[in-house]
Amino acid sequence: AQSVAQPEDQVNVAEGNPLTVKCTYSVSGNPYLFWYVQYPNRGLQFLLKYITGDNLVKGSYGFEAEFNKSQTSFHLKKPSALVSDSALYFCAVRDVGNTPLVFGKGTRLSVIA
Amino acid sequence: DAGITQSPRHKVTETGTPVTLRCHQTENHRYMYWYRQDPGHGLRLIHYSYGVKDTDKGEVSDGYSVSRSKTEDFLLTLESATSSQTSVYFCAISERVAGGNEQFFGPGTRLTVL
Numbered sequence: 185a186q187s188v189a190q191p192e193d194q195v196n197v198a199e200g201n202p203l204t205v206k207c208t209y210s211v212s213g214n215p216y217l218f219w220y221v222q223y224p225n226r227g228l229q230f231l232l233k234y235i236t237g238d239n240l241v242k243g244s245y246g247f248e249a250e251f252n253k254s255q256t257s258f259h260l261k262k263p264s265a266l267v268s269d270s271a272l273y274f275c276a277v278r279d280v281g282n283t284p285l286v287f288g289k290g291t292r293l294s295v296i297a
Numbered sequence: 298d299a300g301i302t303q304s305p306r307h308k309v310t311e312t313g314t315p316v317t318l319r320c321h322q323t324e325n326h327r328y329m330y331w332y333r334q335d336p337g338h339g340l341r342l343i344h345y346s347y348g349v350k351d352t353d354k355g356e357v358s359d360g361y362s363v364s365r366s367k368t369e370d371f372l373l374t375l376e377s378a379t380s381s382q383t384s385v386y387f388c389a390i391s392e393r394v395a396g397g398n399e400q401f402f403g404p405g406t407r408l409t410v411l
Contacts, residue, residue: 190339216397227301227387227402228340235397274339282394284330284355289339
């Protein structure tokens with residue numbers, strides 16, 4: 185069965201520094217990987233996805249993610265963090281076939297001015 | 298929130314009472330989902346629908362039922378609410394469920410069962 189792990193409950197970073205939010209996955213075939221962001225009292229917003237091709241995927245708000253098949257990882261990155269990036273981030277995966285997304289437990293990102 | 302509304306947005310109820318949450322979409326997407334969000338658990342799938350009157354169970358379906366009589370509406374019912382069902386419930390939609398099709402989420406319903 186497909187699964188995804190976000191090993192860090194909380195990530196703290198200073199404004200202007202690069203940020204990384206980690207995600208690892210487990211699937212039986214080729215994965216489809218997604219990142220979502222949730223701001224307080226809001227629903228989840230889609231950030232970016234990996235389907236196939238280039239291992240570096242660019243998304244909304246300056247975020248990007250790097251797919252690494254050998255390490256089964258899909259880490260979210262941003263070169264320079266903003267205070268407004270503070271939110272809850274979810275990684276999600278879909279295996280081959282017609283299945284709903286499976287989400288990780290989320291990582292709370294706090295960007296400190 | 299991608300043409301998705303949820304009602305009510307907040308509800309407080311007592312143990313043993315029935316509760317129905319409604320999700321309404323204006324995107325004419327075929328697939329609709331109900332997730333619950335709990336600290337330490339992330340989002341977990343309760344039920345989903347792949348068409349009118351076609352539904353399937355998710356990871357945490359016990360104690361929940363769903364119905365979909367129209368493309369635009371997906372109802373989640375707690376037949377007899379328990380305190381363990383206190384949570385934030387999110388509806389999501391997608392055009393397809395395969396491959397790289399992302400899901401779009403509603404604003405959520407915060408349910409408290411006393």
